[in-house]
Amino acid sequence: MGEGVASxxxxxxxxxxxxxxxxxxxxxxxxxxxxxxxxxxxxxxTEVPNLAFGWEKHIPFIAWTILPYWSINAFYALSxxxxxxxxxxxxxxxxxxxxQVIAVLCFIAFPLQAxxxxxxxxxxxxxxxxxxxxxxxxxxxxxxxxIALLVIIWDQWRVRLRGKALALxxxxxxxxxxxxxxxxxxxxxxxxxxxLLGLFALWLFPAEKPSPLAGFRRTYxxxxxxxxxxxxxxxxxxxxxxxxxxxxxxAGLLLLWPSLALAIVAAGYAGAGVGVFQKRADGRISLASRxxxxxxxxxxxxxxxxxxxRLPAAVEIAxxxxxxxxxxxxxxxxxxxxVDMAAELPGVVAPGLAWHAFxxxxxxxxxxxxxxxxxxxxxxxxxxxxxxxxxxxxxxRSVVVAACWLIRSGLAxxxxxxxxxIKATGRPVxxxxxxxxxxxxxxx
Numbered sequence: 001m002g003e004g005v006a007s008x009x010x011x012x013x014x015x016x017x018x019x020x021x022x023x024x025x026x027x028x029x030x031x032x033x034x035x036x037x038x039x040x041x042x043x044x045x046t047e048v049p050n051l052a053f054g055w056e057k058h059i060p061f062i063a064w065t066i067l068p069y070w071s072i073n074a075f076y077a078l079s080x081x082x083x084x085x086x087x088x089x090x091x092x093x094x095x096x097x098x099x100q101v102i103a104v105l106c107f108i109a110f111p112l113q114a115x116x117x118x119x120x121x122x123x124x125x126x127x128x129x130x131x132x133x134x135x136x137x138x139x140x141x142x143x144x145x146x147i148a149l150l151v152i153i154w155d156q157w158r159v160r161l162r163g164k165a166l167a168l169x170x171x172x173x174x175x176x177x178x179x180x181x182x183x184x185x186x187x188x189x190x191x192x193x194x195x196l197l198g199l200f201a202l203w204l205f206p207a208e209k210p211s212p213l214a215g216f217r218r219t220y221x222x223x224x225x226x227x228x229x230x231x232x233x234x235x236x237x238x239x240x241x242x243x244x245x246x247x248x249x250x251a252g253l254l255l256l257w258p259s260l261a262l263a264i265v266a267a268g269y270a271g272a273g274v275g276v277f278q279k280r281a282d283g284r285i286s287l288a289s290r291x292x293x294x295x296x297x298x299x300x301x302x303x304x305x306x307x308x309x310r311l312p313a314a315v316e317i318a319x320x321x322x323x324x325x326x327x328x329x330x331x332x333x334x335x336x337x338x339v340d341m342a343a344e345l346p347g348v349v350a351p352g353l354a355w356h357a358f359x360x361x362x363x364x365x366x367x368x369x370x371x372x373x374x375x376x377x378x379x380x381x382x383x384x385x386x387x388x389x390x391x392x393x394x395x396x397r398s399v400v401v402a403a404c405w406l407i408r409s410g411l412a413x414x415x416x417x418x419x420x421x422i423k424a425t426g427r428p429v430x431x432x433x434x435x436x437x438x439x440x441x442x443x444x
Contacts, residue, residue: 012085019086023093024077027100034104035140042111042139050113051142051250052187061118062182063125068172069179070128072150079156095152095201102197103145112141116184129183142253144186144194150176151198155287159207189250196257196292203264203278203288212267212275219271224364231266235259258295265296265344274343274359283340283347283355290346300344300392307393314394315425318411320386321378323402323427325394336385339377341366341397354381360397365435371442375404395430400439407443415439 042048076096083089116138121129154173161169180186204211219225238259245252268276278289304325313331314324326345327338332353340347343359358374360366374389378401381387389405391397403418412418415436423429 015086016083016089017081019089020080020083023089024080027093027096028077030097031100034100035107035145038104038107038111039139041108042113045111048111048113048139050115050187051189051246051253052115053189053250056181056188059181059184061116061184063121063129065175065179065182066125066128066132068175069146069183069185070132071172072146072153072176075153075157076149079153082156082160091205091207092152092156094205096149098201098204099145099148099152099197102200103140103143103148103194106143107140110142111139112187112190114138114141114185114187118184132185141186142190142193142250143197144180144190145197146180146186147177147191147194148198148201151195152201155202187250189253193253193256196260199288199292200260203286203292206278206286206288209275209278212278213272215275216267216270216272219269221364224269224361227363228266228269228271231262231269235262235266238262261293261296264293268343269361269364274361277343277359279343279346279357279359281357283338283357284349285346293344297345304345304392307395311427314388314390315427317402317422317425317427318406318409320382321402321405322386322388323394323398323422323425324388324390326390326392327388334386335388337381338388338390339374339381339398339401341374341389341391341401345392354384356381358401360391362392363396365438366397366400368438368442371400371404371439374401375408375442378402378405379408395428399427399429399431400435400442403439404442407440 080089080092083092118129120126150173154169157169158166177191180191181188204213206212219228236259238255242252242255242259245255264276268274276289277293278286308325312324313327314322317323322335326340326342327335327348329348329350332338332348332350335353337354337356338347340355340357341360343361347355347357349355356374356377358370358377360370378387378389389398389402399419399422402422403412403415406412406418406421407414412421418439419429419431419436
């Protein structure tokens with residue numbers, strides 16, 4: 001095994017090769033046919049707009065960057081063959097297909113035109129530009145499919161390379177990304193919109209887990225549906241703002257980011273569940289979730305700060321067990337472990353700290369099995385030092401776990417007594433009376 005490549009278990013190369021070849025036989029013609037069709041349809045229009053910024057006229061044309069620009073074609077094909085199982089091949093192919101279908105639909109519905117006129121170029125770069133011009137017309141702009149595929153391919157290789165090979169891969173990926181501008185193939189706004197599309201494809205088909213939408217079952221819980229409606233309305237509002245703002249500037253397309261983030265959260269409440277946040281048992285979240293949902297998480301953190309601004313970060317409810325809001329890194333020195341009930345916010349990685357995540361949706365009831373599971377984790381973690389039980393605010397989800405633990409530990413006789421004990425610490429508690437029965441069920 002080469003020094004720069006991460007070691008992997010033995011794989012059935014024949015099965016991987018066969019799956020990769022079959023997918024490539026489908027994907028390559030599909031790409032050129034769909035991409036070319038979008039270009040052709042745009043060329044039939046009497047006027048195709050552009051979303052160039054004035055400062056883009058200062059971007060230099062660098063002919064040799066056509067080499068990294070073209071190299072993505074080789075990585076596109078090769079990436080299918082370096083997987084360890086046919087399942088991994090299929091996941092990558094579905095990511096490709098997702099990016100291609102969404103990008104082409106955007107090109108057909110809202111074609112945009114590149115305004116640059118490239119200078120005459122000779123030598124190898126000139127030849128490559130001539131070949132590129134044979135099928136790539138200046139209409140398929142935002143979102144940049146080149147950038148979307150780069151995000152997917154970069155992610156494919158970053159987990160497989162180590163050391164100098166990984167550093168070289170990051171540098172080459174940056175060159176590929178920059179080349180869409182220095183070859184005058186794209187305008188600036190195409191890059192963030194393309195990156196957003198690539199991240200969405202990664203989110204839709206995550207590694208080692210089913211798609212977050214695969215198990216979607218429409219919720220019949222009135223509160224969950226109401227929250228889903230609120231978030232969907234927020235997504236729609238940002239989408240309207242996107243259209244209005246883009247009439248004045250291409251920067252308006254950046255409002256697609258919070259719109260997509262809120263739409264994903266709405267899907268979670270509507271029936272997809274906590275999987276939309278892609279939070280693992282150790283509190284970490286996927287790369288795609290981290291970036292796609294960043295606008296939502298910034299709002300969630302601002303909400304935490306506002307509601308807890310006059311409260312201590314945590315209170316001690318019993319010897320060595322604390323209850324509070326989601327902590328920041330500076331507040332973790334006190335604890336040996338964190339039992340975290342928030343699906344929407346990531347955990348914090350810190351030396352010597354054990355993070356146990358039991359993701360649940362904010363403002364919705366927590367099931368008795370989930371409460372019991374988290375309370376058992378508190379019991380186990382307490383043997384090793386102080387434990388923090390937290391959720392976003394520390395008012396609901398973490399309270400039911402703390403109350404369950406108090407009952408199981410013999411420090412409270414029932415749900416009402418446990419909650420009263422927590423309230424006595426000065427911590428606000430926002431749970432319904434019927435929740436006491438669920439707490440007691442979980443404590444049995």
